[in-house]
Amino acid sequence: MSLHERVRHAHAEVQLARFTQLAEQSDTLGLAGPAQDDAARMWPQVEHALRWLASQSDENDTAAAQLSTVMRGATGMLTIESASLDQREDWTRAAIRAAQRLGRERDVCLLYGNLGTVLLDRDDFVPAVECFESALRLGSQSEPILRAQDFDGLATAYAALGWQSEAEKLFDAALTVFAETAHHRDEVATRLHRCRARLSWEEPGGALEDMQVLRRLIDEDGATFASSEVLRLQLEVWAHAGMARHALDHADRWVDAMREAGELSLAEVRLARASVNFILGRPDAAVPDLTAAQQIVQTNHADQMLYEVLTLLGASYRDTGRFDDSRSALLHRRDLAASAGTKRRWQAATDLAHSAAAAGDLATARTFHQQALDLVTADTATITTVGEKRFPDATYQIYDQRAKALSLSALADLDVRAQNSAEAWQGHDAAIDESWTSVRLCVRILDQAGRSAFAVEDYERVLTYQQRRAEILAELDDPRALAHAFGECADALRLLGRYAESISHYERVTELDREVANHHDEARSLCDIANVHAILGNADLSVEYYERAARLAACHDYRMIRVHALAGIAEVTTDPVITAASLLRAWLLATAIEYDGGIGHTSERLSALPDADLDLWRTHAIAEQELATTSSPEQAVEHLRSAVNFAAASRDQTALWDALDNLAGAAQTVGDVALAVETLLDAEALTVVADAPDIEDAVLDHVSLLVGRRLENTDAAISILRRRLDRATARGDTRARMRSLIRLAQLHVNTIDEDNAHAMLEEALHLARALGDPVGEVDVLGLSGAIERRHDLGDTPDTLVRAIFLAEQHCPEAVENLRLLAQ
Numbered sequence: 050m051s052l053h054e055r056v057r058h059a060h061a062e063v064q065l066a067r068f069t070q071l072a073e074q075s076d077t078l079g080l081a082g083p084a085q086d087d088a089a090r091m092w093p094q095v096e097h098a099l100r101w102l103a104s105q106s107d108e109n110d111t112a113a114a115q116l117s118t119v120m121r122g123a124t125g126m127l128t129i130e131s132a133s134l135d136q137r138e139d140w141t142r143a144a145i146r147a148a149q150r151l152g153r154e155r156d157v158c159l160l161y162g163n164l165g166t167v168l169l170d171r172d173d174f175v176p177a178v179e180c181f182e183s184a185l186r187l188g189s190q191s192e193p194i195l196r197a198q199d200f201d202g203l204a205t206a207y208a209a210l211g212w213q214s215e216a217e218k219l220f221d222a223a224l225t226v227f228a229e230t231a232h233h234r235d236e237v238a239t240r241l242h243r244c245r246a247r248l249s250w251e252e253p254g255g256a257l258e259d260m261q262v263l264r265r266l267i268d269e270d271g272a273t274f275a276s277s278e279v280l281r282l283q284l285e286v287w288a289h290a291g292m293a294r295h296a297l298d299h300a301d302r303w304v305d306a307m308r309e310a311g312e313l314s315l316a317e318v319r320l321a322r323a324s325v326n327f328i329l330g331r332p333d334a335a336v337p338d339l340t341a342a343q344q345i346v347q348t349n350h351a352d353q354m355l356y357e358v359l360t361l362l363g364a365s366y367r368d369t370g371r372f373d374d375s376r377s378a379l380l381h382r383r384d385l386a387a388s389a390g391t392k393r394r395w396q397a398a399t400d401l402a403h404s405a406a407a408a409g410d411l412a413t414a415r416t417f418h419q420q421a422l423d424l425v426t427a428d429t430a431t432i433t434t435v436g437e438k439r440f441p442d443a444t445y446q447i448y449d450q451r452a453k454a455l456s457l458s459a460l461a462d463l464d465v466r467a468q469n470s471a472e473a474w475q476g477h478d479a480a481i482d483e484s485w486t487s488v489r490l491c492v493r494i495l496d497q498a499g500r501s502a503f504a505v506e507d508y509e510r511v512l513t514y515q516q517r518r519a520e521i522l523a524e525l526d527d528p529r530a531l532a533h534a535f536g537e538c539a540d541a542l543r544l545l546g547r548y549a550e551s552i553s554h555y556e557r558v559t560e561l562d563r564e565v566a567n568h569h570d571e572a573r574s575l576c577d578i579a580n581v582h583a584i585l586g587n588a589d590l591s592v593e594y595y596e597r598a599a600r601l602a603a604c605h606d607y608r609m610i611r612v613h614a615l616a617g618i619a620e621v622t623t624d625p626v627i628t629a630a631s632l633l634r635a636w637l638l639a640t641a642i643e644y645d646g647g648i649g650h651t652s653e654r655l656s657a658l659p660d661a662d663l664d665l666w667r668t669h670a671i672a673e674q675e676l677a678t679t680s681s682p683e684q685a686v687e688h689l690r691s692a693v694n695f696a697a698a699s700r701d702q703t704a705l706w707d708a709l710d711n712l713a714g715a716a717q718t719v720g721d722v723a724l725a726v727e728t729l730l731d732a733e734a735l736t737v738v739a740d741a742p743d744i745e746d747a748v749l750d751h752v753s754l755l756v757g758r759r760l761e762n763t764d765a766a767i768s769i770l771r772r773r774l775d776r777a778t779a780r781g782d783t784r785a786r787m788r789s790l791i792r793l794a795q796l797h798v799n800t801i802d803e804d805n806a807h808a809m810l811e812e813a814l815h816l817a818r819a820l821g822d823p824v825g826e827v828d829v830l831g832l833s834g835a836i837e838r839r840h841d842l843g844d845t846p847d848t849l850v851r852a853i854f855l856a857e858q859h860c861p862e863a864v865e866n867l868r869l870l871a872q
Contacts, residue, residue: 135388137167158187159195165202173390175428177206178447182432194235197226201239208246209392211451213487216246237266244282250489251530253289260286281321288328291567294767296325298797298805304338305808316345316354323361332365339365356385356393363400372408379404391428395421395452402459415463422456425449451490454483458497465501474510477501488525492518499537511541532561532570536577543581552581572601572610576617583621591621603727604756606765611730612639612647619654626666629658629698633705634731641734663699670695670704674711686715686724693728706735713751722759726752742776746785749773750792757796767796784825787816791828803836823859827852831863835870 141164148156165180181203188196204219220243227236244259260283267279280303287296300322307318319342323335339362346355359382366375383397402417429448461476477498484491495518502510519534539554555578562571579594599614601607615635619628632655639647673692677685689712696704709732716725729752736745749769757766770793777785790813797806810833817825834849849871856863 134167134171138164138171141167154187155189158184158189161187162195162199162202165199165206168390169202169205171390172209172393172396174206174209174392174449175430175447176390178203178210178432179430181206193226194230194232197223197232197239198235200226201235201242204239205242205246208242208249209451210447210449211454211484211487211490212447213250213489215486220246233266233269237263240266241279241282244286248282248285248289250487251493252489253286253291256286257290281317281324284321284325285328288325293329294764297322297329300325302805302808312345313349313351313354316342316349316351316358320354320358320361323365327361327365327368332368335361335365336369352385356382359385360396360400363404367404367407372404375404376401376408391424392449392452395424395449395456398424399452399456399459406463411463411467415460418456418459418463422453422460425452425456450483450486454480454490454494457483458494462497462501462504466504469505469507477514488521492521492525492530495521496534496537503537503541506544508541508545512538512545515541528561529565529567532558532565532567535561536570536574539577543577543584548581548585552578555581568601568605569607569610572598572605572607572614575601576610576614579614579617579621583617588621588623592618592627595621600723600727603730604723604760604765605762606730606756606768608638608642608730609644609647611635612642612644612651616647616651616654625662626694626698629655629666629700630694631697632658633697633700634734637731637734637738641737663701666695667699667701667704670699670701670708674708677711677715682715682719686712686719686721689715693731702735702739706732706739709735717755722755726755726760729755742780742782746773746777746782749776750788753792763796767793770796783816784820784822787813787820787822787825790816791825791832794832798832798836806832806836823855827856827860827863827867830855831867831870834867838870 141160145157145160145164148154148160161180161184165177165184168174168177168180181199184199185196185203188199200219200223204216204223207213207216207219220239223239224236224243227233227239240259240263244256244263247253247256247259263279264283284296284300284303287293287299300318303318304315304322307315319338323338323342326332326335326338339358342358343355343362346358359378363375363379363382366372366378379397379401383394383401386393386397398417398421402414402421405411405417406414425448429446432445432447457476457480461473461480464470464473464476467473477494480494481491481498484494495514499511499514499518502508502514515534515537519531519538522531522534535554536558539551539558542548542551542554555574558574559571559578562568562574575594575598579591579598582588582591582594595614595617599611599618602611602614612635615631615638619631619635622628622631632651635647636651636655638644639651670692673688673695677688677692680688689708692708693705693712696708709728713725713728713732716722716728729748733745733748733752736742736748749772753766753769753773756762756769770789774786774789774793777783777789790809794806794809794813797803797809810829814826814829814833817823817829830848830852834846834852837846837848849867853864853867853871856867
């Protein structure tokens with residue numbers, strides 16, 4: 050070694066000795082430990098030293114040993130992770146060669162595991178499998194933690210490649226070891242990986258279970274592991290698991306909380322909220338967050354985050370019809386992925402294909418899908434495993450079966466739509482055969498084949514694929530997805546003219562949707578049944594099912610479905626009064642929610658109705674109301690329902706308001722809360738069209754109480770109150786905004802969502818004091834005190850003391866309840 054080389058090595062050794070010590074401390078303390086800050090300050094000199102060691106390690110034993118030691122222990126540190134993936138891969142491969150040349154087998158084992166982690170970050174999953182298998186083959190059975198870490202890495206790679214059953218076994222094995230040894234840091238990481246995998250397998254229930262355990266582990270160990278990654282994944286899990294409003298509420302609060310933080314932190318939370326909106330089918334709401342995040346990450350050269358932003362932005366533009374913008378974003382993302390792993394490049398080509406197909410450019414879509422298929426077909430490796438108790442010896446080929454199956458399915462779909470030949474259908478069969486390693490993937494491929502068949506009106510083939518899908522889903526005990534499969538079968542049977550079978554399938558859909566509380570799709574299925582009965586000429590049955598759908602939609606605040614149900618009643622009934630009344634109520638609701646399609650359809654049909662009987666119907670409405678005043682409560686309800694229909698048919702909005710107001714009260718008297726809710730929501734639509742905001746506010750407050758307390762439908766009550774809050778904000782009604790916030794906070798407390806409740810109460814308290822409204826302040830302080838009391842049964846909270854003091858002066862009727870809370 051020359052003098053110059055000895056000096057360089059001595060300098061590197063001094064720098065790296067301290068860095069290695071810090072790496073070991075960081076591994077012990079967690080990534081948020083103080084060692085990390087010291088290491089970050091040293092990073093520029095250390096990076097220089099590592100580059101020199103990597104260049105010398107093939108020939109210089111001392112440099113090789115030093116590089117092996119540092120990269121073995123420090124790869125997990127944030128400072129190392131700040132280096133480019135290419136650089137990390139080069140250093141780790143150099144360290145492996147050095148350790149192999151020096152015969153340091155344990156170092157080789159650890160470094161293969163580290164290299165596998167780097168390859169996971171690059172989305173290079175096939176080589177990652179090879180690395181983790183090498184680590185397991187070289188590793189010692191006496192180090193269970195290290196083996197469990199490799200199980201986790203291998204499971205993560207398997208999951209991404211579509212090998213679901215193998216991934217599940219490995220995740221379980223890793224979690225068992227971490228739980229038995231109380232190694233919480235690795236358990237958190239593995240839970241995070243499995244949670245993400247379960248989302249990709251379309252198993253939101255399992256993902257939610259992992260997230261709950263993950264949050265418990267984080268709460269037990271402090272905030273060490275609480276990162277934006279966990280929070281973002283939590284929002285996505287909630288969105289997929291049917292907790293849409295919960296996810297959006299938290300996303301909004303998270304964005305607000307980060308506005309004063311650093312730019313990149315704000316970009317990350319905007320990306321998280323956009324992801325939730327996209328999952329919920331709201332790409333238009335996702336675009337503003339994504340464009341704002343894009344500007345930030347481009348300015349800060351955060352390429353990894355930019356890749357994620359462009360991914361979602363391209364899909365959002367595609368789903369909103371902005372195809373040129375979608376293509377531009379996705380081409381930029383493809384450039385970023387050019388040096389990344391196979392999966393990332395496959396995804397870039399696949400998304401470009403989907404965007405082209407949505408724009409109608411099927412030739413370009415096929416070219417991109419073929420490129421994607423060629424990528425995954427070429428990325429294949431042969432693996433030999435050394436058996437142990439859990440897993441036997443095996444030699445197998447590993448490749449991305451998930452990506453290959455999806456590409457084959459997409460190409461088959463394009464071919465079927467282009468020529469609908471037997472050869473084209475063979476592509477779908479090949480995709481189904483390729484999906485055998487993952488039951489969920491097979492379900493998805495069968496669904497895509499069914500959609501292709503539907504597109505070319507081959508309804509017998511739709512039945513074949515969707516029935517196979519239903520059989521698998523029945524074994525998986527997934528009623529939500531099973532309802533969708535039955536619905537596709539029902540649609541095909543209806544179009545084949547097999548109406549009795551179609552009704553039977555739609556009935557099964559409603560049962561399954563009711564079982565999982567998916568009332569939105571249940572209401573849609575009731576409309577489907579009504580439609581089939583109308584085709585069969587069963588007008589009375591059709592009206593009955595439409596009325597059930599309209600009532601269910603009202604109780605869950607699904608206003609667009611209610612528009613369709615009311616319009617359906619008008620279409621099939623033979624009673625001219627019911628026809629006119631249903632059309633007017635549908636038009637009022639469509640206008641209130643600004644549903645252009647519903648407004649156009651109903652207004653056109655209303656204008657076609659004769660005007661001759663309007664005065665007669667108005668007279669009948671008045672007579673029915675008078676009869677109601679002298680009847681029993683039950684008879685009064687029937688008279689008032691007739692009054693509502695006559696008043697609506699006469700198009701007299703004043704008479705209609707009186708009838709609706711009286712009917713809502715009478716329905717509550719006889720205990721028919723659903724009828725009261727349905728009536729009040731029609732009244733709300735009338736107040737919006739008539740521009741009567743004070744009455745509208747009172748109606749929304751009343752109906753939210755009925756829905757939340759009497760029907761115990763918290764989600765619908767929150768939806769109604771949010772509408773009240775938005776309208777109060779739009780018209781600058783501070784008092785109505787304050788009352789809406791208080792009521793919303795109460796509902797969030799009831800659903801154990803205290804974070805959102807606190808934020809709403811804080812704003813409501815500020816508004817109450819600005820308005821000089823002591824009663825409002827009492828309500829806010831009382832609710833805040835109740836939350837504090839839930840967690841501390843000791844001294845009475847100051848908020849309750851203040852609430853009691855104010856109540857004694859301004860609202861004595863509230864004092865007793867407040868004192869009960871204080872006990």
